[in-house]
Amino acid sequence: MSVLKDIFVSRRQAADAARKAQMIDSFESAGLGYFWSTDAQGNIDYLTPSAFSNLGWNRKAVTGTPISNHLLPAEDPDKGNERPLSFLLSARNSITALTVKLKTDIGDVWWEISGKPQFDASGEFAGYRGSAKDITHSRTEAAANDRRTQVDTLTGLANKTQIKRFLTQNLRVFRNTKQSCAVLMVDLDRFKQVNETLGQAAGNELLKQAAGRLGRIASDKISIARLSADEFLVVMPDVDDRAILGDMAQRVVQILSQPYAIDSNQANVGASVGIAVAPYDGVETDELLNASEMALFAAKGSGNGKYRFYSSDLKKQAKHRGEIESELREAIAKDQLRMFYQPIICAKTHALKCVEALIRWDHPERGWISPGEFIPIAEESGVIRKVGAWALRQVCEDAQNWPVEIRAAINVSAVQFEHDDFVQIAKKALIESGIEPSRIELEITESVFVGDYDGIMKIFKGLKGLGVRLSLDDFGTGYSSLSYLRNAPFDKIKIDQSFVRGCTEPGNNNSAIMRAIVSLAEALDMETVAEGIEAKDELELVKRRGATHLQGLIFSGAVSNDELLAKLESGVLTYDPRGPEKYRADRRTEFRRIGLIHDDHRYDVVLRNLSKSGALIEGLLRVPEGTEIVLDLGGGQLAVATVRRSNEYTQGVEFETPLISDGADGLCTRHRVSPYQIEAAGRPLAALPDDPYAAMSSGYQAHARPKAFVQVDTSRRDAAA
Structure with missing residues (x-):
């Protein structure tokens, strides 16, 4: 039995092995x-x-x-x-x-x-x-599905998911290599209007064209993504020079502001840009994107076609904007708005020909608030229609009561202009005041040509039907196109002050630009106004370039209606130029406390004014000319400077590296204290603190030499060591 059993088992095992081999063979063959x-x-x-x-x-x-x-x-x-x-x-x-x-x-x-x-x-x-x-x-x-989840299907650019992944990976690497990474958040200005007037299909086509234009600036080092409907992101690794970033932001604004051909229509949009840089403004991806978004919000708040760098002050400004918006809604009812008027002079005779109406807000607690602060907020919140209608009525009423029939020019917001009822609002103001329509001049910026071109031309036709004059304001600074000059019925072109300022400086192209604008206006039978003239050398050059009218502080600033009335009633309607002989770089009156660093010591001084090339400070007694110092302008901005003039407790200093525009009519340094320097001093890596210099130099001053200067309390003029 044992032998038979072994034979049976052996045969069964052989059969199993054969079946296994057959199954394996079938598996392989299949x-x-x-x-x-x-x-x-x-x-x-x-x-x-x-x-x-x-x-x-x-x-x-x-x-x-x-x-x-x-x-x-x-x-x-x-x-x-x-x-x-x-x-x-x-x-x-x-x-x-x-x-x-x-x-x-x-x-x-x-x-x-x-x-x-x-x-x-x-x-x-x-x-x-x-x-x-x-x-x-x-x-x-x-892999294909993964690519689809990382690419924006409309534009072909990377989408938000992909760019955040890319940023996260790069920021991790850059922390180890001590590199920076800049992001520019880009938003198309007034894109919503294109969608509403031309339709969503046209809006999609515009987005694809905008993506194509941005794609042309992409490279191995520059990445582009679409974040949302009309929002894009430009990522620039290993760049923290704000001069380079500002130039890139301006380039983005320019390429996106050119007209878009969509079927048989022409659409115009602009762009605003917010800039943030890691690790200065954030170490993690979300922190950096939030900073750039806040900077973008500030850029849009200061007017379309602008860029802004992120700073910690933007959080405070955002709160302030909210308060201004809330209080502005009640300003008209509480009779807090005022109209001021700046003379516009004949270039040949210096006789008064026109005045530009400029709105001011007399706030009971905050004092005088400039239009540069509250008008952008009014535009964004929609209050501008109410404010603009009030301004139009007020100017018409004031001008009708002047003893001399000069013209009054009124700035019209693009947001106000685009509404269908604007012609009727203007008509009502003219009728109720009884003023001759030809005495009213509406100043309109190039930004009105965004969106529905045919609709805009219809409004122009309606306004000219009322008999008012039209002036193109800030020509050449925004959405410049000769096509609308050919068709729009303008009577005047205003040469923006940015072309007047510095026009006499060697190597400056502003003079040639002015000549071109004047020649264009003459060919189209239009007047020209050169605005922002402050120095006598600017005045003479502007006259030689052929501008027909002049405006600026060299003749007069904006005055109240009562002051203007007194001037008109005096019968003396000419203005003598009063100002410096030569232009010098703008100096912003600052009057704020800053730090001054010398020989490892930090002093508190007062910044009196600031320009690209230098500053006026006070607070140190008898600092020798030629002394090298560092000004701590805040936010990690250290400017190396040399004392060029010194008089008791006041010094004029010249910067080693000129400051640059911060995108909001202010100035900033090209570079800042790096968070990596602060990390090297023993602090955890993080965005710049409120006082980066103190964080970087903590413990360092124990070995400092004795102070070289005596600090002065200039508010009391008492010297204190």
Whole structure:
């Protein structure tokens, strides 16, 4: 019985082995997977026959060669810490679902392999036995799906998910290499109007064209993404020079502000840009994006077509804006708004020909608030329509009561102008005041040409039908296009003060630009007004360039209606120029406390005024001319300077590197104290604190030399050591 049992078992085992071999053969033949094995040295000694034909491999050339030569790491970024096959084989570890890449004549192929080490009866390693399946199709599909989730389907740019992933990876690397990374958040100004007037399809086409324009500035180092409907992001690794960033922001504004051809229509939008730089304004991705968004909000608040750098002050400004918006809604009802008038003079006779109406807000607690502060808030909140209608009525009433029939020019907001009822509002103001329409001049900026061009031209036609005059304000500073000058019925072009300022400086192109504008206006039978004239050399040059009218502090600033009435009633309607002989760079009156650093000591001084090239300070007694100092302007801005003039407690200093525009009519340094410097001083890496210099230099002043200067309290004129 025992012998028969052994024979029966042996036959059953043979049958099982045959069935297994048959099943394996069927599995291989069906292409459901492959089997492989190696010898003890890691050389291939078996591979499913169909694998050779599917891969285009030569059996003889491959058999007997190291398997690690053919099954390569998959280079999968999501599994960057996975052990390569060569390591697993040498360590004789089991292999489970390892993705490998095979180089073949038919292209890259991906397998998922598993295997176990084999040992002979004596326990000696005998090689590997394993299986494999081809995952090329599923992997390719997954990659395609991944790309679809990372690309904006409308524009083809990276989407928000992808750019945030890219930023996160780069910021992690840059923290280790002590590099910076700048982001420019870009928003299309008044894009909503294009959607509303021309339709969503036109809006989508405009977005695609805008993306194409931004794509032209992309490079190996500059990445572009679309964040939302009309919002884009420009990422510039390893850049923290704010001069370079400001130039890039201005370039973005310019390329996005050119007209868009959409079917048979022309659409015009502008752009605003908010700039933030890591690690100065944020270390993590969300922190950096929030900073750039806050800067963008500030840029839009200061007028379309602007850019702003992020600063910690923007949080305070945002709160202040909210308060201003709330209080502005009640300003008209509480009779807090006032109209002031600045003379516009004949270039030949210096006789008064016109006045520009400028609105002011006499706030009971905050004092006088300039239009530059509250008009952008009024435009954004929609209050501008109410404010603009009041201003139009008030100017018409004031002008009708003047004893001399001079013209009055009124600034019209683009937000106010675009509404269909604007012509009726103007008509009502003219009728109720009884003024001759030709005495009213509406000053309109180029930004009105955004959106529905035909609708804008209809409004122009309606206004000219009323008999009022039209003036193109700030020409050449925004959405310049000669096409609307050909069709729009303007009577006057105003040469923006940015072309007048510095026009006499060597190498300045402003003089040539003025000549071109004047020649264009003459060809179109229009008057010209050069505004912002302050110095006598500017005045003479503007006259030589042929401007027909002049405006600026050299003749008069804006005066109240009562002061203007007194001038008109006096009968003396000419103005003598009064101002400096020569232009010098703008000096902003600051009157704020800053730090002054000399020989590792920090003093408190008062900044009296500030220009690109220098500043006037007071607070130190008898500082020798030629002394080198550093001014701490706040926010990590350290400006190296030399004392050029010194008189008792007042010094005039010249900057080693000129300041640049901050995008909001202010000035800033090109570079700031780096958070990496603060980190090196023993602090955790973070965005710039309120006093970066103190954080960087903590503990350093223990070895400082004695103070060289005596600090003075200029408010009391009492000297104190």
